[in-house]
Amino acid sequence: MNIDGYETYSTYKLTSYINASHAVRWEGGMGKEHMHTWAVICEIHVNNNQMVPFNQIENELKEVSSRVSGKFLNEVPPFDHVNPTLENLTTYFFQVITELLRRNNAVLTRLEIGESPTRFYCITLK
Template identity: 40%
Template sequence: MRFRQYKFKFYLNARHGIYKNGVLGEVHPHTWEIVINVVKGRDETVKFHHLEHRVEELLNRYQDKTLNEIAPFDMINPTLENMCEYFKDELTEILNRNGWIFLMMEMSESPSMSYVVSLIDDSYTEEMQTINSLTDRILKEIKQSRDVEKKD
C-alpha cells in the first residue's frame, strides 16, 4: 500500500465548568484523552516528534488551566462535544500543514465514554475528497496486486 495509518494519543489536564440554562456549573478537573487517527504517504519520511511537538504546542495553551477563561471557551460552552469539534479543526490545520491527513478523532473525559468526530462527518469537505481519492488508489493497488498474483 502507498499509505500508512497511525494513531496518536495526547492528554490534556484542565478544568472546566459547563453552562446549563445560562448558569455555570461547578468547575472541576479532567484529564482528557485525545486520540487522532491519521494517514501519511508510505514513501514519506515520518517525523513523529515533529507532529507531536506541534500538537503539544496547541494543547499547552490549555494545559493546567480553567478552559472557561481561555478563548474560544470563554465564548463557547466547553462541553466535551464543543471541545472535540474545536480541537479537531485546530488539529486538522496542523496535520495538513505537516503532510498528514486527518481521519478520525476521539476525545474522552472519562474512560467509559468518548465523543468521536471523523472525516465521514464532513462528507462534503475537501478532506473527504482527499480520502475518497486515497481509497480509490488503495483499492486500485489491491486489485493490481491480486491480478499479478493470479498471473503467477
C-alpha cells in the same frame, strides 16, 4: 496499498493527555468547576505513504495542548464564549489539528477525546 488482494488504508495513532478543568454552562447558569484528564487520540493518515515526522507532529500537538493544559477552559479562547463541553472541545481540536497536519502532509482521519475512561466523543472524516 494492496495486501493479499485487499485494499488497505494505513493510519497512525498518537495519544496524549491534557489536565484541565471546566464548568458547563446551562440555561439556568453554570455548573460546578471540575477537573478532567482528557485523553486525546489522533488517528492520522500520511499522504503518499511518506515517513511520518513524529517528533515534529508530536511537538506541534504539545503546543496545541499547552493552550488549555492546566487551565480553566471557561477562561481560555474560544471557550470564554463557547460552552466548554466535550463535544465543543473535540470540534475545536479537530479544526486546529487538521490545519497543523495539513502543513505536515498528513490528514487527521479521526479524533477521539475522552473526559473519562468510559466517555469519549469522536469525529471521523468520511
